Amino acid sequence: MSDIKNIEATEVQKEYNILNLGPTHPATHGIFQNVLKMDGEIIMHAEPTIGYIHRAFEKLAEHRPYNQIAPITDRLNYCSSPINNMGWHMTVEKLIGCEVPKRADYMRVIIMELARISDHIICTTIIGQDTGATTGFLYFFQMREKVYEIYEEVCGARLTTNIGRVGGMERDFSKRAIELLKKFLIEFPEYLKEFQSLIERNRIFMDRTINCGPISAERALAYGFTGPNLRAAGVDYDVRVANPYSRYQDFNFSIPIGTNGDTYDRFMVRIQEMWESISIINQAFDGLPEGPIHADVPNFYLPEKQEVYSKMEALIYHFKIVMGETAIPKGEVYHSVEGGNGELGYYLISDGGRTPYRLHFRRPCFIYYQAYPEMITNGLLSDAILTMSSMNVIAGELDA
Amino acid sequence: MELSNMETSNLNELISQSLKNRYADKFISEEQQYDFTNYTIDKSVLIDALDFLKTDPEIACNFLTTLCGVHMPDQEGSEFGMMYQLQNMEKNLRIRVKIWMSKDDLHLPTATGIWPSANWMERQEYDFFGFKFVGHPDLRRILNMDEMNYFPMRKEYPLEDGSRDDKNDKMFGR
Numbered sequence A: 001m002s003d004i005k006n007i008e009a010t011e012v013q014k015e016y017n018i019l020n021l022g023p024t025h026p027a028t029h030g031i032f033q034n035v036l037k038m039d040g041e042i043i044m045h046a047e048p049t050i051g052y053i054h055r056a057f058e059k060l061a062e063h064r065p066y067n068q069i070a071p072i073t074d075r076l077n078y079c080s081s082p083i084n085n086m087g088w089h090m091t092v093e094k095l096i097g098c099e100v101p102k103r104a105d106y107m108r109v110i111i112m113e114l115a116r117i118s119d120h121i122i123c124t125t126i127i128g129q130d131t132g133a134t135t136g137f138l139y140f141f142q143m144r145e146k147v148y149e150i151y152e153e154v155c156g157a158r159l160t161t162n163i164g165r166v167g168g169m170e171r172d173f174s175k176r177a178i179e180l181l182k183k184f185l186i187e188f189p190e191y192l193k194e195f196q197s198l199i200e201r202n203r204i205f206m207d208r209t210i211n212c213g214p215i216s217a218e219r220a221l222a223y224g225f226t227g228p229n230l231r232a233a234g235v236d237y238d239v240r241v242a243n244p245y246s247r248y249q250d251f252n253f254s255i256p257i258g259t260n261g262d263t264y265d266r267f268m269v270r271i272q273e274m275w276e277s278i279s280i281i282n283q284a285f286d287g288l289p290e291g292p293i294h295a296d297v298p299n300f301y302l303p304e305k306q307e308v309y310s311k312m313e314a315l316i317y318h319f320k321i322v323m324g325e326t327a328i329p330k331g332e333v334y335h336s337v338e339g340g341n342g343e344l345g346y347y348l349i350s351d352g353g354r355t356p357y358r359l360h361f362r363r364p365c366f367i368y369y370q371a372y373p374e375m376i377t378n379g380l381l382s383d384a385i386l387t388m389s390s391m392n393v394i395a396g397e398l399d400a
Numbered sequence B: 001m002e003l004s005n006m007e008t009s010n011l012n013e014l015i016s017q018s019l020k021n022r023y024a025d026k027f028i029s030e031e032q033q034y035d036f037t038n039y040t041i042d043k044s045v046l047i048d049a050l051d052f053l054k055t056d057p058e059i060a061c062n063f064l065t066t067l068c069g070v071h072m073p074d075q076e077g078s079e080f081g082m083m084y085q086l087q088n089m090e091k092n093l094r095i096r097v098k099i100w101m102s103k104d105d106l107h108l109p110t111a112t113g114i115w116p117s118a119n120w121m122e123r124q125e126y127d128f129f130g131f132k133f134v135g136h137p138d139l140r141r142i143l144n145m146d147e148m149n150y151f152p153m154r155k156e157y158p159l160e161d162g163s164r165d166d167k168n169d170k171m172f173g174r
Helices: A057-061 A066-074 A081-096 A102-130 A134-140 A142-155 A175-199 A203-209 A217-222 A228-232 A263-286 A305-310 A312-323 A364-376 A381-391 A395-399 B002-026 B043-055 B118-129
Strands: A017-021 A033-039 A042-049 A331-339 A342-350 A358-362 B027-033 B036-041 B063-071 B080-088 B093-101 B107-109 B132-134
Touching (some): A017 A381, A102 A263, A134 A142, A203 A263, A217 A228, A263 A381, A364 A395, A364 B118, B002 B036
Antiparallel strands (some): A033 A042
16 A cells, blocks of 8 residues: 555646536526536536527518517517506607607506516515515515406406517507406515515525625626616616606605625615505506596507597508508617616617518617626526516516 | 706707817718607717716716617728617716618727626627627627628628428428
8 A cells, every 4th residue: 555645736636627507507598508517516617508588570570560579569668568558659759759658658667667566476485486486486476476467457468478569559458457456466565565574684694695606897887787786886877766657757766775786785775666666556556637638649659549440540450460561760779668677679770661660679788698608607506596586587578 | 747858958059069179070960750869970089979978977878778880881981880878877968879880891999998887789799790899898799600601790691591301391481
């Protein structure tokens, strides 16, 4: 046994493991592939691959009349599709210079804030789920169902909603929709409070999430972060305040911000935003004025089906709108809304034709997901999973 | 509200003046499109201009909102365009910087040195239009498959790949 020799630490050849996280992995909640170089359980390098559900929306939009693009936008961030729909309608309204009546704007605000709540419900409960707090996920997720019931009553669909039309809303809130909304406004704060008290000061949850996947405000801005993730890093930028649309200036609400930009802050910002959303919905619902629900733009607003079947004028307009035969101004317009996970922008070039000449979607997750490798390097694999769920990356929006 | 409007219009004036002074004939045009001012400059001064707009303490358009390309086959000599949308969050100022280039030379400098966020956005525009970003750290396709041999967002390519034979026209009602 005399030939045993001591090996110096510097002589040891280090070997890294390559680990494929995804494309379909139950913990990533979507189709994301990351090739990780691991040193034990520490991530040394990450290489994300995206595009697995790319559906060529920008090309598709160049071949569709303006009204037929709204269903495409449903499929961007499918956790809060009404916000995408409204963003698109507002972009076209900006192009044609159409002023939407107050009632329609308030209805839009109610729907958009409901969508924000359902988006944040998914994100926050999944952060809970990934830290092992399944209870929150199971109980609080019921509330998303209630939101979807309201959508269903307002537009007939649940996930890919296509709510609203260019020029306003397609129909008024029904009696049942108002009942459901009133019930939701009473029930939801209870559930939110319960979920919050279950998780936010929980020792295990705090130990797992504080300092997990942090990003500084400076890096976040350099990487083009927007929305709750940017606010968690401490920058109080919100499109609803910076460039108010749909009469957001009428409402009184505050913008919650974090300090460390870690998973805990991202979680807390979203929880606080849900409280603010509830307050906005209450204000809009109390102040919901009487009046028309759409602007008088017969060239763009689809007439009611009953009239299409019985009146010639409505039939003509219906035909013209569906076939894209209405004159539309030339120009370039950018409009952005505060989506569930950041600034969702539409950059539209119109050449006066029946379809957009070019339509570019500014998808918030596509832009901020590129910071993911930097955020998880030198961290644990289990932290990487949490970081991803707290960033709220939605595959549909990422891949467009 | 009144004050901030005045402030942004003053800033727009300042930007236009400084760009004109800095680049003389390389500054091509200025145009108001809805709530955005578009500044068209020559490709050769692009990076200098973006860097100037970002670092100038007065202007401070330090956030790259988005960038995207456009293909206009009818514009002889400047078929391809690239648009950079910058933002000064504090003063709520948004501007657009544009460059145009001929279809024979799609090389342009990368903005990744100024904003890391430009990385994937530029890869996306390469993927769809074929812009060659000189100095980009990792210029590969991002959303389409690597084997694709054309740039689908160019206007000459139809919506559907004509070479496909797996679609039965009878089934799709054509």
